[in-house]
Every structure is written in structure tokens, then in C-alpha cells.
Amino acid sequence: MDAHCGPAVCLVVLVQMWALVSGQVRYSVPEEAKVGTVVGRLPQELGLEAGDAEARRLRVVWQGRRASVEVSGASGALVVSSRLDREELCGKSAPCLLRLEVLLERPLRVFPVELEVTDINDNAPLFPVARKNISIAESSLPGSRFPLEGASDADIGANAQLSYTLSPSEHFKIEEENSDSRSKSLFLALTKPLDRETVPVHRLVLTASDEGRPSLTGTTELVISVLDANDNAPQFNQSVYKVHLPEDALDGRLVVGVNATDPDFGSNREVVYEIDNFVPASGSDLFNIDGKSGEIRLRGGLDFETVSFYELQIKAKDKGTPPLSGHCKVLVEVLDVNDNAPEVGVTSLSVPVPEDASVGTVVALLSVSDRDSGANGRVRCWVWPSSPFGLESRFAGSYSLVLREALDRERVSAYEVEVRAEDGGQPSLRGSRGVRVPVSDVNDNAPSFSQAVYTVLARENNAAGAELARLLARDPDEAENGRVSYSVWEGGAGATSSGGGWRPASSYVSVDAESGLLWAVQPLDYEELQVLQFEVRAVDAGEPPLIGNATVQLFVVDENDNAPMLLPPPGGGPGLVPFAGGISVEAVAGSESETLWAWAAWGSPAGQVVAKIRAVDADSGYNAWLRYEVLEPRGKGPFRVGLYSGEPKHPNPDWRYSASLRAGMQSAVHVEEAGVLRGGPGGPEQQWPTVSSATTEPEAGEVSPPVGAGVNSNSWTFKFGPSSSKQGGPGELPDKFIIPGSPAIISIRQEPPNSQIDKSDFITFGKKEETKKKKKKKKGNKTQEKKEKGNSTTENSDQ
Known part of the structure; x- marks a missing residue:
């Protein structure tokens, strides 16, 4: 077959070749050939001449199939009359042969024809689903x-x-x-x-x-x-979370929310949170986490001073099998809040402090701390209240309490020192510590008496051991330094007795070493010793001992312990006193009185001085003031005597005490008669008493001694009433008896101070007519006055 032939030529050749081989007409046509495409020329195959195919009605008969080819009427060629789809006609069968019959009439003849539909690539591969x-x-x-x-x-x-x-x-x-x-x-x-x-x-x-x-x-x-497979652990969006919390954050506060995701699916991505570890372990009591949300909250109180930093290990675990976990850290830094007051402690205390301690002496070592930090923990310290102590900083947080002023235990025996500390927080907090600093005694004070000179009045004839006075010396020191012992200093103090001998003070008085009681060693005798001046020393028991002293002026107060004594007449023998008229009087001495025997001629005139006696009393002052009176018969005998002068005439107005009386009056006053005695630089001052009498008798009056001890006797005077004249004093003793012609007993007595003198104190010897005319008092008084004037004239003439 020629490679360059057209499709029709090739087809014819193919058909012819098939016819020759098999004896059967077979045509081949590609699928999807265009309508009108000549498949084969049947007249030629059948040996018909031109025109016979139409005349003889040449046609194609299909066997149960839709005709896709037909015979062209004029030419008798077999052409494509409709779409040929091999996949539709034959599916996957191969080859795809269509069997048809060609019918020729006049005469009727049937010729079998096979039409092969060849495949073309008109179908793309097709998947079951898109x-x-x-x-x-x-x-x-x-x-x-x-x-x-x-x-x-x-x-x-x-x-x-x-x-x-x-x-x-x-x-x-x-x-x-x-x-x-x-x-x-x-x-x-x-x-x-x-x-x-x-x-x-x-x-x-x-x-x-x-x-x-x-x-x-x-x-x-x-x-x-x-x-999904659980092949992914949960992942946190942060590996480390840093949080700052103030230590005063409240319970329940949100600390932080952590978040972890798991890229897995379903339960493999469901995450549960937990705190895996706490550093320190005490954080387990302070933080908890919500297992679903990842929120961490505070569940206790923070304390910066205890723990200032927490580290929490957080785990996120999925629910896969096996579960996978992811981890992160939460770092919690606790921020300080000024919630701690400064603390003051005493690390060393050296007390008591001697009062002679030098300035700068360290009394105590103190520690001052504040558990807060930063400004909250910076502390300043001072001592309150103001005291002799101050603070010195040794190094951070350590101070010395030192002495800055001299101490005086007798002024302040102990100090209550408060050391105060204040931090620098806002607001600031304070702390304090009290320190008691006792001051120990040093023997720096000598005993001191309450007065430099003590004036002591002591009655004579007091018993040995009698208390005279109590002396008190105070020593403000304490313990042995303030324990005082007393003694009478023998360094020259003493007195000269009336016998002329010198005796030390200790022979008269002694002082109790502990109590300061001054007592008499022996009975005192005013007539022997009137004034004793000595020194009492007070010595403490310190080392070395200190001494204080005081001067004691002891005045012996006269007691009426001596009876009046008659003096012998000048130039006469004992007991015999010559008197006017040649009459002799025999005086018999006795302890309390003297008896005089006198002879007077009958018919002696009234007012004639019968006898004159002299008497003395060894006592002093009032105790030596003598009074004369007729004891028997009381005012009824023919004799009378002047109460003080021994004469019913008056003394001259300018009479003064004699020198002997003045000497006796010094220091001879009873204690109960004493006024105010007060010590002074020159010795005690004594307010002496005043003796008064309210009697209306002519010899009544006042005795006014001067003020002050060591009295100048020349200043003693007797003051009588308006009609009184001067009276003889105790020193110038009455020495005349008036004896009108009858015997009488004359008593010489001491005149007590402040005694009242009434008419019975005067013994009047007058005419017999006086006793018969008692009812004519006024007239008798006038007569008596005239009589006394006459007696005064007589006595003056005798003297």
C-alpha cells in the first residue's frame, strides 16, 4: 500500500485486501469520522456497473443496531451517515466490528459486510472521583x-x-x-x-x-x-513568667495566668495545669493554680522578711495516651512594704555605773535592725528623754550607749533610758527599748549634821545614862558609804570644874555610835558645870572614810537642889549675930532652916529691928531668890518681917541686883521655863521668861530678864507696880527681923518663879488695936502705911 495514498484509496485497498483474503467484504472506518466520509465503494466490490447500484436499489441493512453508514444513492458508495463512537458501539472490545448486510434487488442478492470501527484517542483517562x-x-x-x-x-x-x-x-x-x-x-x-x-x-x-x-x-x-497522634507536649507561651507582688497583697489575689497550648487534636490537646515544685517548699502554702485556666492565685500572707523570692515549676499535661507534659517557671519577687518596726536589742549591759565614771564610759552595746529593706530598713536612733547618756555608732546596726556627762547618784540614783529607732518608710515606724541604768555609789559625800551648832539644855542631877538629845547626820551615799557612826571628839573639848580641874567632855557625855543618841555619863551638877561645849563627829564606813562634825553647846539647867544657908556675922562666931539694943541672937544651922534665938526687952517699940541675918543659896537665878516669912504663929504674933527685904518699908526705886545674884542667874532656867533656843554663828539665843504677879500688894511687880544666853546680869531689874518701891533681890538677901516683943520662927524660903504674892505672904506685926479693928480695913491700911513709913525711918536711922 502506498504510503502517500489518500484515506479513500487506502480504505478501498484495505477492503479489497480483506475481501480477497476472506471472501467477505470488510470495511474499516475510524471512529468519529465525519458524516459523508466514504467507507467503501460497494458497486465495485459487487462487480456492478455504473448506474446499476441505484437501479437495483442497493442498500444497507443493519442487524439490530442503529445504522451509522449508508449507501450513497448515485454512486452506490458506503458513507458515514452518523457519528461513529467506538466506545459506544463496542466498549472495550477489540476489534470493534459492525456486521451489516448489503441488499441488492432485481435480482435480490444479499452480501455480508463487516465494518470495523477503529479507535482513536478521543477519551482521556478518567478517575472514579474528582x-x-x-x-x-x-x-x-x-x-x-x-x-x-x-x-x-x-x-x-x-x-x-x-x-x-x-x-x-x-x-x-x-x-x-x-x-x-x-x-x-x-x-x-x-x-x-x-x-x-x-x-x-x-x-x-x-x-x-x-x-x-x-x-x-x-x-x-x-x-x-x-x-493526630499524641506526639506533642503542651507548650507554654513563655518559658519564664516574672511577677512582682507586694508583701501586703491580699489573700486570693491573682498572681499570674499561665497558658500552654498543645498542637495535637482532641483529647490530645486538652491541657491540665499543676504546680510541680515550689522553691522554697513553704510556697506550697501560699500559691495554688486553677487546673483548667492556669490562673495562679495567692492563698496566704507574704512576708518579705521571711522569703523574698519564690520559684514555681508549672506543668501542663495533656490527656493523650500516654499523656505528655510541658513546663515553665513562674518567678515571684516579693516587694518590701514598711510593715516592720525597727527592733532595738541589748547585746551587752554593764551596770551599775559608778557615779565617778568618766565621760565616754560605755554602758551598753545595742543592736538596731529593721527587717524591711531599702528606705524602709534604714534606721536612725536617739536616746529619749534627755539624759547624761548618748549613742555612738560602731558600725551598721550596732551602737554604744556611752556616758556624756558626770553622774551624781545622790541626785539621780537610776536612769530609765529609752533608745528609740525610726525607719525611713512612708509612713515611718518606730521601735524602742528601755534600758535601766542604776548608778552605783561612791563615797563622795561626808556625813552632814542638820545644823552646825546644837544647843542642848540638860537639868542637873539627871541620872547617868539619861538621854540629852539626838543628833542626826545624814550621808546621801548608800550602803557602807552612807552608814554613819557617831563619837565625841576628844581633841581638846572639855570643861573646868568648880574645883579648878580640867575634865574632858567624854567624862560628862557620850554618844551612841549608831543612833546618835547623846546621853549623860554621870549626873550633872550645875554648881560644878554650867556650860559644856564639845564636838561630835560623824564618820561614814566608806573607803576612805569621810567625816562630818557639829558643835554641841550643853547648858546645865539649875535645879533647886540647895537649901538656903545662914552666913556667919562679920567678925562674930558661928551662929551668933549681934543686933541693936545689945540683944544677942543664937543661930542654929540646919539643912533647911536656921533657928535664931533673940531676947528683946518688953515694951520695945513697934518697928524696932530685933535681929539681922545673912543667908545664901548655892543655886542660881530664881532658885537662889530667897523669901522670908514668919511660920508660927502665922501673922498672929507680935512680929512681922518684910517678904523679900526682911523689912513692911519699901526699897529705893533704883535698886539693882547684886553681883552675886547676877552670876547665879546665868544659865539657871528650868527647861519648861525656856523660850526659843536657836543656834547661830555666835551660839544659841535664849528667850528668857518673865515673872509676873498680879497682886495688889505694895511689893508686887514684874521681873523681866533680858533676852539671850550668857546674860549680862547688870541688866536684870525688878519692876514693881505704880505704888511700889524698889525691893531687894535674891543676891542682896534680907538681913533684918522686926521683932515687936514676942517670939517668932522666921523661915527663909526660895521664891519660885511666876509665884503670886497675896496678902497672906506678908506677916504684919502691929498694935493690938489692929487686930480688934478688922472690920475697918481701909482705915487700918492707912494706919499701916503710916506705920511702915515710921519703920522705914527707924531702919534708915539704924543703918
């Missing part, structure tokens, strides 16, 4: 294969021979495998491990290509879903 969903576990190992359903091609032969290609993928490839079956096995092979969390779905295009000319292709989409 999209194929495939699920593959991400845990599948490389090399795993997953079967695929291949494409089909309606064509046959080479047009149906398919090959497959896959869109580029690093995880998958297409593998084909020949088997005993007519078709190849197609597989999707895994070349690299899958990661659902990286690519959860792979979308690939599978292409099937036939071997036709030109090649046709068909495609399908492979949607590969990677099934």
Missing part, C-alpha cells in the same frame, strides 16, 4: 503504602495505556505494581514522616496520562488528612 479523601495517621512510618483506585480510559490499545504522576510532595509518591490481574495496582507511598501539627492536610493532584497521540490526561485531587 476528589479522593484519604486519612493517614501522623505516626505512620516512612515506606507505608496506601492503595489508590486508578483512572480508566475508554479507549483501547495504546490509547488506553495509562501512566500516573503526582504533584510535587516531600512526603508522598505514586507507586505502581504489576499483578496477575489485567490492571496495575496503584499505591500512594509515604516517603517522610508526617506532622499533623505542621501540615494537618496535604492536597495533591494525581494525573493519569494515556499513550495516545496526542496523549490525554485525567486528574483527581487527593486530600490527605493527617490523623
Whole structure:
């Protein structure tokens, strides 16, 4: 067959060749040939001449099939009358032969004809579905294969021979495998491990290509879903969470919310939170976490001073099988709040402090601390209240309490010192510590008497051991330094007795060493000792001992312990006193009185001096003031005597005490008669008493001693009433008796101070008419006055 012949020529040749071979007319036509395409020229095959085909009504008869070819009427050629589709006519059968009969009438003849419809590549490969969903576990190992359903091609032969290609993928490839079956096995092979969390779905295009000319292709989409495997642990969005919390944060406060995600799916991604570890372990009581939300909250009180930093290990665990976990850290820094007051402690205390301690002496060592930090922990200190102590900083947090002023235990025996501390927080807090600093005694004070000079009045004749006074010396020191002992200093103090001998003070008085009681060693005798001046010393028991002293002026107060004594007359023998008229009087000495015997002539005139006596009293002052009176018969005898002068005449107005009386009056006053005695630089001052009498008798009056001890006797005077004249004093003793002619007993007595003198104290010896005229008192008084004037004249003439 000529390679260059046209389609009709070739077909004819083919038909002819078939006819020759088999004796049967066979035509071949490609599918999808155009309508009108000549399949074969039947008249020629049948040996008909031109025109016979139409005349003899040459036609094609199909056997049960729709005619796709027909005989052209004029030419009698067999042409394509409708679309020929091999796949429709024959499917996958090969070859595709259509059997038909050619009918020729006049005469009727039937010729069998075979029409082969040849395949052309008019069908692309076709997959069963346009999209194929495939699920593959991400845990599948490389090399795993997953079967695929291949494409089909309606064509046959080479047009149906398919090959497959896959869109580029690093995880998958297409593998084909020949088997005993007519078709190849197609597989999707895994070349690299899958990661659902990286690519959860792979979308690939599978292409099937036939071997036709030109090649046709068909495609399908492979949607590969990677099934999750719990191959991912939960991951926190931060590996470290840093949180700052003030230490006064309230219970329940949110600390931080942690978050972990798991790229897995389903239960593999469900996360549960927990705190895996606490540093320090005490944090377990302060923090908890919500297992679902990851919120960490405070459930206790923070204390910066106890723990200032917490580290929490947080774990997020999924619910896969087996479960996987992720971890992170939460760092909690506690911020200081000024919630701690400064603390002051005493590390060393050296007390008591001697009062002679030098300035700068360290009394105590103190520690000052504040558990807060920064400004909250910076502390300043001072001593309150103001005291002799101050603070010196040794180094940070350590101070010395030192002495800054001299101490005086007698002024302040102990100090209550408060060391105060204040921090620099806002607001600031304070702390304090009290320190008691006792001051120990040093013997720096001598005993001191309450007065430099003590004036002591002591009655004479007191018993030995009688208490005279109590002396008190105070020593403000304490213990042995303030324990005082008393003694009478023998350094020259004493007195000269009336006998002329010198005796030390200790022979008269002594002082109790502990109590300061001054007592008499022996009875005192005013007539021997009137004034004793000595020194009493008070010595403490310190080392060395200190001494204080005081002067004691002891005045012996006269007691009426001596009776008046008659003196012998000048130039006469004992007991005999000459008197006027030549009459002699015998005086008999006694302890209390003297008895005088006198003879007087009967008829002696009234007022005549019968006798004159002299008497003395060893006592002093009032105790030596003598009074004369007639004892028997009391005012009824013929004798009378002047009460003080021994004369019913008056003394001269300018009378003064005699020197002997003045000497006796010094220091001779009863204690109960004493006024105010007070010590002074020159000795005690004494307010002496005043002796008064309210009597209306002519000899009544006042005795006014001067003020002050060591009295100048010249200043003593007797003051009488308006009508009184001067009276003889005790020193100038009465020495005359008036004896009118009858015997009488004359008593010489001491005149007590402040005594009242009434009319009974005067013994009047007058005329007999005086006793008979008692009712005429006024007249008798006037007569008496005249009588006394006469007696005064008589006595003056006698003297």
C-alpha cells in the first residue's frame, strides 16, 4: 500500500485486501469520522456497473443496531451517515466490528459486510472521583503504602495505556505494581514522616496520562488528612513568667495566668495545669493554680522578711495516651512594704555605773535592725528623754550607749533610758527599748549634821545614862558609804570644874555610835558645870572614810537642889549675930532652916529691928531668890518681917541686883521655863521668861530678864507696880527681923518663879488695936502705911 495514498484509496485497498483474503467484504472506518466520509465503494466490490447500484436499489441493512453508514444513492458508495463512537458501539472490545448486510434487488442478492470501527484517542483517562479523601495517621512510618483506585480510559490499545504522576510532595509518591490481574495496582507511598501539627492536610493532584497521540490526561485531587497522634507536649507561651507582688497583697489575689497550648487534636490537646515544685517548699502554702485556666492565685500572707523570692515549676499535661507534659517557671519577687518596726536589742549591759565614771564610759552595746529593706530598713536612733547618756555608732546596726556627762547618784540614783529607732518608710515606724541604768555609789559625800551648832539644855542631877538629845547626820551615799557612826571628839573639848580641874567632855557625855543618841555619863551638877561645849563627829564606813562634825553647846539647867544657908556675922562666931539694943541672937544651922534665938526687952517699940541675918543659896537665878516669912504663929504674933527685904518699908526705886545674884542667874532656867533656843554663828539665843504677879500688894511687880544666853546680869531689874518701891533681890538677901516683943520662927524660903504674892505672904506685926479693928480695913491700911513709913525711918536711922 502506498504510503502517500489518500484515506479513500487506502480504505478501498484495505477492503479489497480483506475481501480477497476472506471472501467477505470488510470495511474499516475510524471512529468519529465525519458524516459523508466514504467507507467503501460497494458497486465495485459487487462487480456492478455504473448506474446499476441505484437501479437495483442497493442498500444497507443493519442487524439490530442503529445504522451509522449508508449507501450513497448515485454512486452506490458506503458513507458515514452518523457519528461513529467506538466506545459506544463496542466498549472495550477489540476489534470493534459492525456486521451489516448489503441488499441488492432485481435480482435480490444479499452480501455480508463487516465494518470495523477503529479507535482513536478521543477519551482521556478518567478517575472514579474528582476528589479522593484519604486519612493517614501522623505516626505512620516512612515506606507505608496506601492503595489508590486508578483512572480508566475508554479507549483501547495504546490509547488506553495509562501512566500516573503526582504533584510535587516531600512526603508522598505514586507507586505502581504489576499483578496477575489485567490492571496495575496503584499505591500512594509515604516517603517522610508526617506532622499533623505542621501540615494537618496535604492536597495533591494525581494525573493519569494515556499513550495516545496526542496523549490525554485525567486528574483527581487527593486530600490527605493527617490523623493526630499524641506526639506533642503542651507548650507554654513563655518559658519564664516574672511577677512582682507586694508583701501586703491580699489573700486570693491573682498572681499570674499561665497558658500552654498543645498542637495535637482532641483529647490530645486538652491541657491540665499543676504546680510541680515550689522553691522554697513553704510556697506550697501560699500559691495554688486553677487546673483548667492556669490562673495562679495567692492563698496566704507574704512576708518579705521571711522569703523574698519564690520559684514555681508549672506543668501542663495533656490527656493523650500516654499523656505528655510541658513546663515553665513562674518567678515571684516579693516587694518590701514598711510593715516592720525597727527592733532595738541589748547585746551587752554593764551596770551599775559608778557615779565617778568618766565621760565616754560605755554602758551598753545595742543592736538596731529593721527587717524591711531599702528606705524602709534604714534606721536612725536617739536616746529619749534627755539624759547624761548618748549613742555612738560602731558600725551598721550596732551602737554604744556611752556616758556624756558626770553622774551624781545622790541626785539621780537610776536612769530609765529609752533608745528609740525610726525607719525611713512612708509612713515611718518606730521601735524602742528601755534600758535601766542604776548608778552605783561612791563615797563622795561626808556625813552632814542638820545644823552646825546644837544647843542642848540638860537639868542637873539627871541620872547617868539619861538621854540629852539626838543628833542626826545624814550621808546621801548608800550602803557602807552612807552608814554613819557617831563619837565625841576628844581633841581638846572639855570643861573646868568648880574645883579648878580640867575634865574632858567624854567624862560628862557620850554618844551612841549608831543612833546618835547623846546621853549623860554621870549626873550633872550645875554648881560644878554650867556650860559644856564639845564636838561630835560623824564618820561614814566608806573607803576612805569621810567625816562630818557639829558643835554641841550643853547648858546645865539649875535645879533647886540647895537649901538656903545662914552666913556667919562679920567678925562674930558661928551662929551668933549681934543686933541693936545689945540683944544677942543664937543661930542654929540646919539643912533647911536656921533657928535664931533673940531676947528683946518688953515694951520695945513697934518697928524696932530685933535681929539681922545673912543667908545664901548655892543655886542660881530664881532658885537662889530667897523669901522670908514668919511660920508660927502665922501673922498672929507680935512680929512681922518684910517678904523679900526682911523689912513692911519699901526699897529705893533704883535698886539693882547684886553681883552675886547676877552670876547665879546665868544659865539657871528650868527647861519648861525656856523660850526659843536657836543656834547661830555666835551660839544659841535664849528667850528668857518673865515673872509676873498680879497682886495688889505694895511689893508686887514684874521681873523681866533680858533676852539671850550668857546674860549680862547688870541688866536684870525688878519692876514693881505704880505704888511700889524698889525691893531687894535674891543676891542682896534680907538681913533684918522686926521683932515687936514676942517670939517668932522666921523661915527663909526660895521664891519660885511666876509665884503670886497675896496678902497672906506678908506677916504684919502691929498694935493690938489692929487686930480688934478688922472690920475697918481701909482705915487700918492707912494706919499701916503710916506705920511702915515710921519703920522705914527707924531702919534708915539704924543703918
